[in-house]
Amino acid sequence: MFKFIHTSDWHLGQNFYGYDRSEEQRAFLSKLTSIVRKHKPDALLVSGDIYHTAAPSNATVALYVQSMLEIHEACPSMEIIIIAGNHDSASRLDSDSSLWKLARVTVLGGIARKENGLADLEHHIIKVSDKGIIAAVPFAYPSSFPNVTTEALPADQRQQAYFQALLNRANSKNIHQELPVVLMAHLTVNSCDITGHDRLVMMDSVDVGTLGQGYDYAALGHIHHPQNVTDRVRYCGTPLAVSFDEQCEHSVSIVEIDQHGAMPRIETKRIKNIKPLHTVPPEDPVPFEDALQLLQQLDPEEPAYIRLNVSVDHYLPHGAQERTALALADKACRFCEIKKTLTSEVANQATQMTVEEFNTKAPIDIANQYFKDKLGEEMSEEQKKMFNYIYQLVKEENRQ
Numbered sequence: 001m002f003k004f005i006h007t008s009d010w011h012l013g014q015n016f017y018g019y020d021r022s023e024e025q026r027a028f029l030s031k032l033t034s035i036v037r038k039h040k041p042d043a044l045l046v047s048g049d050i051y052h053t054a055a056p057s058n059a060t061v062a063l064y065v066q067s068m069l070e071i072h073e074a075c076p077s078m079e080i081i082i083i084a085g086n087h088d089s090a091s092r093l094d095s096d097s098s099l100w101k102l103a104r105v106t107v108l109g110g111i112a113r114k115e116n117g118l119a120d121l122e123h124h125i126i127k128v129s130d131k132g133i134i135a136a137v138p139f140a141y142p143s144s145f146p147n148v149t150t151e152a153l154p155a156d157q158r159q160q161a162y163f164q165a166l167l168n169r170a171n172s173k174n175i176h177q178e179l180p181v182v183l184m185a186h187l188t189v190n191s192c193d194i195t196g197h198d199r200l201v202m203m204d205s206v207d208v209g210t211l212g213q214g215y216d217y218a219a220l221g222h223i224h225h226p227q228n229v230t231d232r233v234r235y236c237g238t239p240l241a242v243s244f245d246e247q248c249e250h251s252v253s254i255v256e257i258d259q260h261g262a263m264p265r266i267e268t269k270r271i272k273n274i275k276p277l278h279t280v281p282p283e284d285p286v287p288f289e290d291a292l293q294l295l296q297q298l299d300p301e302e303p304a305y306i307r308l309n310v311s312v313d314h315y316l317p318h319g320a321q322e323r324t325a326l327a328l329a330d331k332a333c334r335f336c337e338i339k340k341t342l343t344s345e346v347a348n349q350a351t352q353m354t355v356e357e358f359n360t361k362a363p364i365d366i367a368n369q370y371f372k373d374k375l376g377e378e379m380s381e382e383q384k385k386m387f388n389y390i391y392q393l394v395k396e397e398n399r400q
Contacts, residue, residue: 002132008047008221013060047221048085048186164212
């Protein structure tokens with residue numbers, strides 16, 4: 001039996017409305033250490049987005065390093081496999097990957113290539129003693145995947161070819177075809193629930209078939225809402241909410257697979273945030289004065305983050321931010337923002353579209369529709385020019 005913990009999207013170093021979250025993140029990592037110590041898994045899989053930014057502070061890196069060492073000490077025989085997410089710097093993670101092997105930690109920042117530019121598949125296959133085989137794929141844009149053979153494929157075909165070639169190579173090492181094969185990746189699958197995310201995460205989404213065939217479990221990262229996409233494909237979700245819209249139970253997943261071909265058994269271990277994110281009121285927005293009254297009902301001792309959920313005709317009342325902060329001044333909670341919902345008929349007619357429709361639209365059309373839904377008017381020509389300029393900059397950066 002292969003037993004492992006699946007976690008992802010830690011986002012260490014996140015600056016949340018100007019507030020430092022290291023205390024919460026330290027508490028999570030301590031809880032994870034306790035789970036490892038109790039359950040003694042064969043492996044810990046971290047499916048990307050270790051950090052919130054590509055250039056984390058020294059204090060954030062120190063938190064990561066110290067915590068990983070403590071997790072290793074909690075179960076010295078356990079293998080730890082970490083892949084980069086889209087928030088991570090691939091080169092930063094790769095820079096000290098050799099040193100981490102001393103603590104049984106395999107870190108994969110970027111997709112390895114041979115001298116001839118072809119994919120180095122061996123670099124991404126980790127055998128966990130006699131328990132299981134991991135095929136680990138760090139984040140990369142679909143067009144950035146290398147070719148797996150000398151027969152060059154078009155950019156839009158290389159990702160799927162890479163996943164299948166990697167799984168084929170992993171299974172070729174499964175001599176008696178008994179060890180479970182686990183695929184790790186950081187990407188968006190078309191059919192997943194993106195609740196809590198901006199729809200831009202769907203821009204480079206792929207069909208679940210792109211992941212290939214031959215794995216017993218796909219340990220995915222990137223989408224923060226925990227869910228099973230299929231019986232064998234799972235997002236474990238974030239251990240701590242990264243935004244107010246992530247209103248779901250946060251956890252890590254403990255997975256057991258008896259042998260190759262067997263169905264995985266999944267158990268979740270809840271992670272309780274010591275400083276939760278509250279929206280007041282949590283459901284429908286209310287007028288500002290009513291929302292302000294609701295703040296008086298908050299537990300004065302709970303160190304939570306607060307977002308006020310307000311309905312307005314056009315604009316917030318003068319001094320709304322200051323009045324909200326003053327109402328919370330004698331409480332342990334932290335005021336973050338006021339979420340405004342327009343009460344006009346136009347604002348309540350948010351445009352709905354399927355994933356297929358979304359993927360066929362130009363980015364500027366999506367941005368303009370979002371702008372219109374939120375503010376009741378289209379973007380000005382100047383705003384459209386600014387958006388297109390920024391979009392082109394991002395595209396150029398992603399090509400590099």
